[in-house]
Amino acid sequence: MTVLSRPETVIEAMTEAMTETMSEADLLEPQLMPSAAVPRRAAGVREDPAWVRGSVIAVTVVFLGGFIVLPLVHVLAQAFAHGIRVYFAALSDPDSLAAIRLTLVVAALSVAANVVFGLAAAWAITKFTFRGKNLLITLIDLPFSVSPVIAGLVFVLLFGLQGYFGPWLAVHDIRIIFALPGIALATIFVTFPFVVRELIPLMQEQGTEEEEAALSLGASGLRTFVRVTLPNVRWALLYGVLLCNARAMGEFGAVSVVSGHIRGETNTMPLQVEALYDGYQSAAAFAVASLLALLALLTLFIKIALEARIAKGRTP
Amino acid sequence: MSAAAAGMRRSRSVIPGFGITLGTTLLWLSLVVLIPLGALFLKTAELSAAQFVAVVTSRRVLHAFELSFGLSLAAAAVNLVFGTIVVWALVRYRFPGRRLLDAIVDIPFALPTAVAGIALTSLYAEGGWIGGLLAPLGIRVAFTPLGIFVALVFIGLPFVVRTVQPVLEDVDRELEEASASLGASRWITVRRVLFPSMLPALLTGFSLAFARAVGEYGSVIFIAGNLPNVSEIAPLLIVIRLQEFRYADATAIAIVMLAAAFAMLFVVNLLQRWSEIRMGKRQ
Numbered sequence: 097m098t099v100l101s102r103p104e105t106v107i108e109a110m111t112e113a114m115t116e117t118m119s120e121a122d123l124l125e126p127q128l129m130p131s132a133a134v135p136r137r138a139a140g141v142r143e144d145p146a147w148v149r150g151s152v153i154a155v156t157v158v159f160l161g162g163f164i165v166l167p168l169v170h171v172l173a174q175a176f177a178h179g180i181r182v183y184f185a186a187l188s189d190p191d192s193l194a195a196i197r198l199t200l201v202v203a204a205l206s207v208a209a210n211v212v213f214g215l216a217a218a219w220a221i222t223k224f225t226f227r228g229k230n231l232l233i234t235l236i237d238l239p240f241s242v243s244p245v246i247a248g249l250v251f252v253l254l255f256g257l258q259g260y261f262g263p264w265l266a267v268h269d270i271r272i273i274f275a276l277p278g279i280a281l282a283t284i285f286v287t288f289p290f291v292v293r294e295l296i297p298l299m300q301e302q303g304t305e306e307e308e309a310a311l312s313l314g315a316s317g318l319r320t321f322v323r324v325t326l327p328n329v330r331w332a333l334l335y336g337v338l339l340c341n342a343r344a345m346g347e348f349g350a351v352s353v354v355s356g357h358i359r360g361e362t363n364t365m366p367l368q369v370e371a372l373y374d375g376y377q378s379a380a381a382f383a384v385a386s387l388l389a390l391l392a393l394l395t396l397f398i399k400i401a402l403e404a405r406i407a408k409g410r411t412p
Numbered sequence: 413m414s415a416a417a418a419g420m421r422r423s424r425s426v427i428p429g430f431g432i433t434l435g436t437t438l439l440w441l442s443l444v445v446l447i448p449l450g451a452l453f454l455k456t457a458e459l460s461a462a463q464f465v466a467v468v469t470s471r472r473v474l475h476a477f478e479l480s481f482g483l484s485l486a487a488a489a490v491n492l493v494f495g496t497i498v499v500w501a502l503v504r505y506r507f508p509g510r511r512l513l514d515a516i517v518d519i520p521f522a523l524p525t526a527v528a529g530i531a532l533t534s535l536y537a538e539g540g541w542i543g544g545l546l547a548p549l550g551i552r553v554a555f556t557p558l559g560i561f562v563a564l565v566f567i568g569l570p571f572v573v574r575t576v577q578p579v580l581e582d583v584d585r586e587l588e589e590a591s592a593s594l595g596a597s598r599w600i601t602v603r604r605v606l607f608p609s610m611l612p613a614l615l616t617g618f619s620l621a622f623a624r625a626v627g628e629y630g631s632v633i634f635i636a637g638n639l640p641n642v643s644e645i646a647p648l649l650i651v652i653r654l655q656e657f658r659y660a661d662a663t664a665i666a667i668v669m670l671a672a673a674f675a676m677l678f679v680v681n682l683l684q685r686w687s688e689i690r691m692g693k694r695q
Contacts, residue, residue: 152500152501152505153507155501156501160498160513160516160517163569164516164520167523167531167532167535168519216440217437219429221437223429223430224430235441236445238445238677239445241623241627241673241676242670242673243647243669243670245648246452246647246669246670249452249650249654251448254448254451256659258657259451260451285448288444304426308426308427311427312426317429342522345524346526348525348629349525349629353651353654366526369530370634373530373634385526385531388526388527392522395522396515396519399518
């Protein structure tokens, strides 16, 4: 039931998004909408009284506008408050550039790690039956319910100077905490479930028939995976990568604990925002923050497009 | 679908790669998640029971817990109410801009917490767009517990909306029709027909928003003011103890928070099962 109804609602939403962007196109909506929406109206459902409808929509607009949109608008307004020159000067500061570079590297590492892990885990979980599968899924989801600060803390306990492996690392001159490896590890921890979670439901739904067909025709396991499975899950995989990337670039708590806050060296973009803001360089802080805000908006746009794509892939 | 599912079960063993994929999964899971979390328990074990209790019941720690859990409950409750209103508008009504509002709900998910943190702080500070309006009324938000509450409402909203929305979309409208045609008023229908079928989702959304709020750090620390015993949240106290190299104290606080998080996870799982049973019954 849920499986069937989901793509329809997404398509409906997309159709509506299209009609809404065309300014006066709202009148066309009923004709443009595919069959999914029609029964809902044709059923002759009792509508809520106009005043209820009006107040619910008003509360929604005011709440979302005041609580969610205003902060976002504020970031962009503050970033450009001192003019475009100050904005670009703030972004081309060497420390900010270093922060942007570090953030890109960390995000790339965590996306790569989670794609490999995600595909392996989803393959094992969806193509085979074994005992303890539900426990495994719960454990994979675990990082979602751990506070980011604790995600950072555990790596300090392991690799910090007073941590379990700290003395050994110090002797061998390997730096994990207050360096890139620690930042990457903490980021991988907090983004751990993102890719797998998108893959498991889809691969479960698709079953193993196509893989079996390929194998029975003599394809090797790897070839089957690359030519059959991967194309089938590519949009869901991309969706997971998108969410993983957004979280990796924006992660603050976990990274803050392990980074050591060395400007130009171990500050990621969110940490650079904090450093600038605490240093009363508000304009520069908002300039860097605006990049992260734009990243968030871009992520949302791609997400909506991908959702439509995935829905399309599911309808026969 | 069901034919495919039946076929899948019979010939699973044909598919190769079980050993290597499960092995990779378990190894990576252990290295990145399980062993590090294990270190947390190991470190806490260095404290005696009495020491542990002394740490987590000290005045400053207790206050931080009270603040974190109390404000998270309040924020989740506000999100439950407003989130439900938002869901109702998005699912039941058709109006221009609906799709845009739907997309806006995801902003707190996508916006990095530090960005949300400085934005909210600067908005609600005394000279800010909202803070400036509230100051003449004598209401101070930034650098007070009220500010923490605002940040927690911000980050928690999508959890309620995205959990409740699909359930309301799936509610069989024929039930409402039936209830109405049998003479029930709109209010009775909502209360007796709709509310029970949405209850598990409402509670799940509430729990998820609460769990997220308890652990939240980035969006809170900028606006909180971070005064010990006034506006200092538990995650911040962990960071402070860590900076003082009081690792055992930091882990003791973390263990309590982790236990609470796992309890919430358990509750959410129970709710999910409950909801599945409900849905099963309906079909």
